Amino acid sequence: MSKKALLIIPPERFNEDELFQPKAELESNGIDVTIASTKTGEIIGDYESKATAEVIFSDVFASDYDVVSVIGRSGTNDHLWENKELQDYLKQAYTNKVLVTGICAGAVTVAKTGLLTGREATSIQ
Numbered sequence: 001m002s003k004k005a006l007l008i009i010p011p012e013r014f015n016e017d018e019l020f021q022p023k024a025e026l027e028s029n030g031i032d033v034t035i036a037s038t039k040t041g042e043i044i045g046d047y048e049s050k051a052t053a054e055v056i057f058s059d060v061f062a063s064d065y066d067v068v069s070v071i072g073r074s075g076t077n078d079h080l081w082e083n084k085e086l087q088d089y090l091k092q093a094y095t096n097k098v099l100v101t102g103i104c105a106g107a108v109t110v111a112k113t114g115l116l117t118g119r120e121a122t123s124i125q
Contacts, residue, residue, distance in 0.1 A: 004032045006065040008057050008086070008106075011038045013075030016045040018103045022069070036060065038079060038086075046073050058085055062093030072105030080109045087113045 005026050009019055023033050037043055037053035044050055062068050068090065070080060080086055090113045094100045102110035107123055110116060 002030055002032050003066040004034065004064065005067045005069065006034050006036055006057070006060065006062070007069050007071055008036045008080070009043060009051060009053065009071045010073070010075030010079040011053075012044060012079070013073055014043060014045045014051065014071050015073035015104065016047050016049040016051075018071045018073065018106070019045070019051060020049070022103065031066075034060070034065075038083070046075075057089060062089060062098050063096040065093075065098055067099040067101065068093045069100075070102040070106030070109045072103050072107070074105075076105040076109060080106070081112060083109070091115065 036055045036057040040053050090100050
């Protein structure tokens, strides 16, 4: 059975590099990648690139994935940082032994769950 990753982006203004580069690397290593958001369909990034959110994150079970990662940029700050449903989703994923990660501003979303309390984490200023 192949491994699966769920990449969660905001409903607008995601960072293209933070989505497309990890996605390509994961896929080149045989990992099935699903893009999720708070809505389905076409989403425009900060630099006008387009991605398609295949699912709403809350409509899929985190336990069906090996990793759940929150992608950053300005839309993440506005739409995901204070999203309690997403915070609960990430905590449930962790409880189910799913690797929970965040890239750049996405890491703040993970931090707001409390999952990083007492742990070392890295970020860029």
